[in-house]
Amino acid sequence: MANRTAAGITAREAKRLQTRERLMGAAIAEFSRAGMADADVGAIVASAGVAHGTFFFHFPTKEHVLLELERREEDRMAKRFATFTKTHQDLPSALREAVRLIMGLERRLGALLFKDFLALHFSPTRPPAEHGDDHPLIVLVADRIDAARQRGEIDADVTAMNSAIYFLLGLYALLITTGDSPARTGLVEDYLTRTLRSMQPAVSSQRSGRPSGTP
Numbered sequence: 001m002a003n004r005t006a007a008g009i010t011a012r013e014a015k016r017l018q019t020r021e022r023l024m025g026a027a028i029a030e031f032s033r034a035g036m037a038d039a040d041v042g043a044i045v046a047s048a049g050v051a052h053g054t055f056f057f058h059f060p061t062k063e064h065v066l067l068e069l070e071r072r073e074e075d076r077m078a079k080r081f082a083t084f085t086k087t088h089q090d091l092p093s094a095l096r097e098a099v100r101l102i103m104g105l106e107r108r109l110g111a112l113l114f115k116d117f118l119a120l121h122f123s124p125t126r127p128p129a130e131h132g133d134d135h136p137l138i139v140l141v142a143d144r145i146d147a148a149r150q151r152g153e154i155d156a157d158v159t160a161m162n163s164a165i166y167f168l169l170g171l172y173a174l175l176i177t178t179g180d181s182p183a184r185t186g187l188v189e190d191y192l193t194r195t196l197r198s199m200q201p202a203v204s205s206q207r208s209g210r211p212s213g214t215p
Contacts (some may be wrong), residue, residue, distance in 0.1 A: 022048040025080045027055075034107070036062050036116040050215045066120045073117075075103045078136035085144060091153060092196055094144040098137065099171060099192060106175055118172050138164050145199070154199040167195050 009017075026047035030039045045052050052139050055098060059065050084097045106114045121135075138161075146160035174191055178184040 019048070019050060019054065023050065023055055023058055024065065024068065027059070027062070028069060028113070031062075031116060032113045035112050036066060036120075063120055063126065066117060067126070070117060070121060073105055074136055077105065078140055080207075081137060081140050083152075086138070089144075089147065091144055091148040092192075093196065093197075094141070095167065095192060098141055098168070099188060101137070101185070102168075102171060102173065103188075111176075111179065115176055118176060121172075122169075138168055141167065155201045158199050163199060170195070 023044065027039070029047065034040070041055055041062070042052065045055050048054075049149045059068070064182050080101060081094075081097060085094050088094065088097065105117075109117060142160040142164035145163050146159065147155060148154045149158050149160060155195070170191060171188075174187060175184075178187055181187075
């Protein structure tokens with residue numbers, strides 16, 4: 001019988017996972033330095049201390065490294081978002097927390113890797129992920145929008161999933177185009193304000209006391 005670790009896996013499997021983690025760390029460092037397209041697999045395997053073919057055993061392409069990174073980061077952000085919204089259920093707080101988490105992701109990855117991360121995230125030709133291709137943060141943001149709709153805090157016609165996608169797409173675009181601009185903080189705050197305002201119930205002509213069509 002094969003020796004097993006305390007986690008219930010064989011020593012061989014534990015070694016395989018350790019090798020995979022070393023390759024992940026080395027690949028992310030190289031991507032951060034050069035970008036995914038120009039990353040040198042030779043430099044990655046040298047840093048990880050493994051043979052060249054070992055990289056492709058674990059990751060068929062460089063894109064698969066980013067897919068693994070995406071899965072881990074999305075799971076991490078989704079867990080933190082879910083924990084936050086247990087005690088902060090109002091929509092403004094939820095969207096602000098999503099902004100905070102994504103800007104934190106950008107800081108951790110660095111500008112170059114963050115752009116590669118997003119390019120693959122929305123690519124129509126991305127390789128299939130081992131664990132599926134759902135984006136849990138989008139789903140959780142949509143849940144918060146739908147909860148606000150059900151409470152009557154936003155317009156009843158709002159489609160929660162569409163609004164979550166529009167919000168996150170716009171935020172990603174804003175972050176990668178503003179970079180380290182001193183105006184960025186104000187732009188992000190204004191974007192959040194306008195996103196919330198766009199979902200507010202429309203004021204009918206009857207409630208405003210003006211006939212329809214009156215300016």
